[in-house]
Amino acid sequence: MASDKCCDPPYGDVFLKQSLDANEKTQLLNAKWESVHHYGIPSKYVGGKFRKIQFRWFVDNTWLHYSTSKQGVYCAPCFLFSGKDENSKQKSLAAVPLVDPSNIGKTIQAHAVSNLHRESCEAAHNFISVMTGDKKDIVCSLSSAHEQTVEKNRKILVDIVDSLILCGRQNIAIRRHQDDRSNFAAIHQLQAKDNTVLRDHLEHDNPRTKYTSPEIQNELISICGEIISKTIVEACNAAPFFGFIADEATDAATMEQMAIVLRYYDCAPSRVCEDFLCYANCSATTGEALANAFLQNLETAGVNLQKMRGQGYDGAANMAGQYRGVQACIRQIFPKALYTHCKAHSLNLAIVHASKEPLARNMMGTVQEIAFLFDYSAKRLFQFQASLAENDHERVEMEKRKKLQTLCETRWAARADALYTFKTAYGTVVKSLERLSENNDTKAGAYRAAITQFSFIITLVAIEHVLSGSVQLSKLLQSTTCDLVQAATEAEVVKTQVEK
Template sequence: MVEKNRKILSGIVETIILCGKQNIALRGHEDDFGNFRVLLHYQAKYNQVLFEHLNTCNPRTKYTSPQIQNELISICGKIITDDLVAECNDAGVFGFMADEATDAATMEQMSLCVRFVDKTTSTVREEFLGFSSTTSTTGEVLANAFIDILTKLGVRTENMRGQGYYGASNMSGIHRGVQARIRQLIPETVYTHCKAHCLNLAIIHASKERYSKNMMDTVQQVAFAFSYSAKRLLLFQETLADDNISREAMAERTKLRSLCATRWSARADALHTFLASYSGHGVRSAFSGAWRHEGGRVQNGCTDIRFYCDSRGSRACSTGLVPLSNVLQAEECDLVKAVTDTRVVYALLQAERADDIVWDSLYDKSVGIAREVDIQPSAPDTLEGSRIVQMFRQIMLVRFGRETCIFLSWTIC
């Protein structure tokens, strides 16, 4: 009887583990037709003991109720966490990392990870231990929550030698931040601001330039317009199917990529997709066929030569930053490698910035795309200059009189 019950329980646990590995929910809108029950009955076709149990046993001892499922999930999670904690403690020292995460219910949580060197394989490992739900995001509350959770999990907190977070004041503050409060408890813990986050912040600040921001907004509106309309998307795919060059340049993609709201380094792919499809008349043809009010306004933004110059320049810069961002997020990356690779990319961007050939090439490509869509290069308008002149004339009119104002404004023009 014990052997039979173990076979039954093993089949149930294996089904739960399979759902966890495939990242699918166990239960659906109707419990009798959830993923767990369907997979369990499918497994019973090839397991006679499990088949008899599901069809002939007492419903109260079936071990498939939602309560039993949750209990088995907790047991599996605890076994996995205990193994990770044991390996972390065996490493001797470790680094602690935490980041903010918001779930589908818009509940703010903190993801907790440890970083250590595996003695058996001599490789760096980053392992996720769980989430921490907090009612407050102050440095004191978060620091106490982190230490309490690590202690409950069995992690030897005295072995912590590093900590890494993003750069918000509640995390990186030198007096009341999480890193400062943890260093009060464990002085050996060195705080390191996430280097990939530093790069992301640098890209965000660089993209605040007005023309670059307007170009990004236009690309985003174009992507949204095609993503949220089945008719527009169908027309776009039909025009793209007739353009082999654009289809190959888009790497067989059939949709425009929207700009990532948080990871700005990932915007290079969206810009590449947009330019590849637009230069091949895919987006432009869909403009005229499907857009009315909103499309006309956005299309006017795409008829300026500065839009193509900004998009080409932004894509050229971000293309070199994407590999760096991936390197900074890799598990095997350390501080020395991060600094070395960053200096290489920095030197590359500086060299391209000072090279007139690079600028001429970007401009020629921008002009080429503009001419493909019947847009002729033209000098920038003088709207800003006229506004400055008008403002200057008003100031001079108040201070020096009308004659002096006319003379000075004529001289400026």
Template sequence: MDSVMCAPCVIFDTRKTRCFSTLPFNDWKNLSANVNRHHIDKVHRNCVAMAENFVDVMKGKKESIVCKLSSFTKDLVKRNRHILGQIIRVILLLTKQNIPVRGHTEERSNFMAVLQSHALNDPILADHLRNGKENAKYTSPDIQNEIITLCADHVLQCILTQCKEAGYFAIMADEATDCSTKEQLSICIRFLTVNEGRYELNEKFIGFVTCRSIKGVNLAEAIVEYLQDCGLDILKLRAQCYDGAGNMAGKYNGVQALIRERVPLASYVHYAFATELSQDPVSRAQMDGRQKLKTLCETRWMSRTDALTTFTQAFAVVVHALETLEADGDDKAGEHVRAILRFEFILTLVACEQVLSSLVGLTAILQEVSMDLLEAVREAGVVVDILRAERMDETLLDAIFQKAADIASEFQIDASVPHQNQRQRNRANYQVEDPKTYWRIALYNVFVDHLIEEVSSRVMANQERFCAQLLLPVRLRDLDDCQTDVIYNSFEDDI
């Protein structure tokens, strides 16, 4: 072909009917002028630039557009992950330290304050906070809550995976009313893991459950349903641990009884016995000494005994104070003074102080970190023996009755028995004339028997299963054939 063409334009020029590209040029007379004009043409220069880039790419001197786009995407992903990682680290720091994420305003929140502090040493994060798109900063409260939820789900799944690998597990649960007056049931699980050939006991919190009611049947259903939602096999449950409230520890309709109907091997252990009470803060009553009346703590028996002792010693002062308040027009004070100025109340106060004092030593021992299950059972057995001996001790009963009579005599109150009626249904109606004998039958024996039953059922009921602690290497020297048989019979269904 007797003509010329421009190679770069032929390959990269997409236009039609152009000289030197799609149309050959053979006007030799005007070649020089047309070549000069084509050389400065914008389209020709673009084609030459593309040809040079193509040659460089083929020779490996430059990256292709695809590679550059891919590299840009990788850099963008890396940058976004770095930013999101910093945000997650700040949220985890606040949650681990129990610091509120939010503040009075979103800009002045604890989250933004810590994040801005991190940005001082992080140019990428600082640029994102200054110049990032408002709809893609990942700092809104919704994103914060989503990140917290995702982290919580991940932690929960890790805990549940460990628990499933352990095989068997125990649960601990307690209910309380939150600030919005909703009943919240907190649930923890306990299980064993093996770390470098050593067994480790794990106690993990796995969640709150909102309860429709605090009745035992509703709480039991809530616990079982939550465990099943977590993917735990309820039949692998081997122990349950609650407080002593009737809806939890009840013999027939309590949570422990209802769950044992489904899982007979799920032994019940009282909460105050299973936890390390030594980690609890010292009660306000103990800090205040004996200079004022103590709050009757519902959970700490040592504090309750101290409160009864203080009240007994200050009984006359309490009565005088209530009478003064009544004289000033306080109707409730009048009701209180009339309630306590009865021989029945005074005798009950003195008897409770005496009987509960026997539990102080056991409570203190159970709080020790070094206390184990077998030792706790033995100490509980000692207390039960003491209570049974006190129940039959005539001298002790005479002392209790005399102390109550002395306090009552200061206010001209005689030791007496309630009015007797053949058809009495609302209280004990023993046909006994002697006050000391009557109150021994109606009050003292009943109270002591109740304590013996409670200590036995809450602490000593599972002593056969507790013998498994003798299998620990440090306790093997105490293991004998009889105890081996007891352990085998207790765990036969699990072997």
């Protein structure tokens, strides 16, 4: 062996170590023995001749390495990645070095084209790529695949949530008796036309993991509600003070609930906000029970009750009672929370009481019955529309309305529009009832006689004039941005108009 150490193999002797770390493996695979021609490889006496490992074998096959301790050659990729099974038929050059120089050339050629060698070289190439950063290792690859799956599922979930939000904003039903024909499913099918990820999910994914079942829909709606409520509460708590508004709301199942609304000043957009927070289920309707339910719901939502400076309800005894009403119970705990009777409700009550006068009550009852008469009969409605088509002036004044409007049962100020429509189409109504009575419609004849009386006509004109003046005031009192000065000014205008 040559004594010049600079000509030694540029890698360690792997057979002198029990294991190699990643850096040593990288060095072994990348090393090239440039000075192999100057290294004195010892000869061996085999078959009556001295035989020696040829230098050109290392030059032609860069994967071929030399072990000084074993005085033999081996394949570096196979040694590292073939599993080193010494019982394998291909153990030479892989698990153990080849020390017999005889026929070594043919052995190297056969090894170079073997499946074991090709697979080991591919594994070695992948290892080098990972170490140099050109490829990710298996852990990173699995993590990357997981991230892609998560990102895909998130995009699908976003589309599903968007569909639910759209149904909510448009106030349309999410489900029908058949889920595949629901609005929710129809929106999904429309989205899937231009969304290959969503289309593949809906068509091929496991039905159990589609996230479209009614249970998942309800859960997503609840999560959206919690996020919205949290945002409202955070904005409310950031304000210096807030007001609390509540009113009764009966659902389709005739279950009584109390709607809870927060009124506060949002500094970010510089505006007054009135946001619905939640419904409070009430086991009893006494002032104490309602007050406890309100405070419990507000506290559960995270509202800072110490900032409460106002409370607004209607004038019912259990809400506005001086001693045992909701407002009194809350003021015992939060004295600064002043009670204000809803002024829009007060205006509505004033109109209701004023309309109890017999002439006004009879006129409105007649108008309502005639509106129902034309609304619930196709024959009578056709006659009304035919008569309206003959009167160009009234048709223009009706502003594209094709029939009479019924009176609102709760908001009496809103009746002004229905009374205006009836007054504008008065001539058409009389002519329609007259023609119907000529065709033996007894109800039409009776109603025609009622609305042609002077008392009915003067009451219709007077009440419509009074209510039309209160419409703007009613809208202003319900506006979020209304303040005391605006309300008082508009109220004076309406008062002056009524007095005149």
